[in-house]
Amino acid sequence: MSTPALSPVTDADLEVLRQQLGRPVRGAVGIAARCACGNPTVVATAPRLPDGTPFPTFYYLTHPGATAAMSALEADQVMREFNADLAEDADLQAEYARAHEAYLADRAAFGEVAEIDGISAGGMPTRVKCLHAVLAHTLAAGPGVNPFGDRALEMSSWHPQRCVCAPPGETG
Numbered sequence: 001m002s003t004p005a006l007s008p009v010t011d012a013d014l015e016v017l018r019q020q021l022g023r024p025v026r027g028a029v030g031i032a033a034r035c036a037c038g039n040p041t042v043v044a045t046a047p048r049l050p051d052g053t054p055f056p057t058f059y060y061l062t063h064p065g066a067t068a069a070m071s072a073l074e075a076d077q078v079m080r081e082f083n084a085d086l087a088e089d090a091d092l093q094a095e096y097a098r099a100h101e102a103y104l105a106d107r108a109a110f111g112e113v114a115e116i117d118g119i120s121a122g123g124m125p126t127r128v129k130c131l132h133a134v135l136a137h138t139l140a141a142g143p144g145v146n147p148f149g150d151r152a153l154e155m156s157s158w159h160p161q162r163c164v165c166a167p168p169g170e171t172g
Helices: 011-021 064-075 078-088 090-108 131-141 147-155
Strands: 028-034 040-045 059-061
Touching: 011 028, 011 040, 028 131, 040 131, 059 064, 059 131, 064 078, 064 131, 064 147, 078 090, 078 147, 090 131, 090 147, 131 147
Parallel strands: none
Antiparallel strands: 028 040, 040 059
């Protein structure tokens, strides 16, 4: 498995990310996924932020529509179902462990940080605790890498090929 290609972060991307997050983005090393209109959907973040803070979440979901859709699934207790499936299926456990290793390898390309060694995101590899994180991984790495990110996207009311971005200056 190779690290997904990141597109450079432009000044326009930084402004969109600021609007999406409601704050300036920290430690961006690239855009890992984009919406159909070209706006950032997932930002790749350095494993150590500029202020020195370790940051395990390499793939960070930023798109308001995607984050809202994952929050809705979390509110519907989808993670209980995912965790039950994970506990009962050895093949799924192996697949999720591979997703964890792929995530760690992608982040390692941007530096090793001892404080977060072996820690990925979203509860990998033993549980599903954040759909935002597993979806970000799926959007960055593509289908077939993170089984729970794939499933969350399939269940989602949002899709990256259908733009729901608000025009600049408007909320959506």
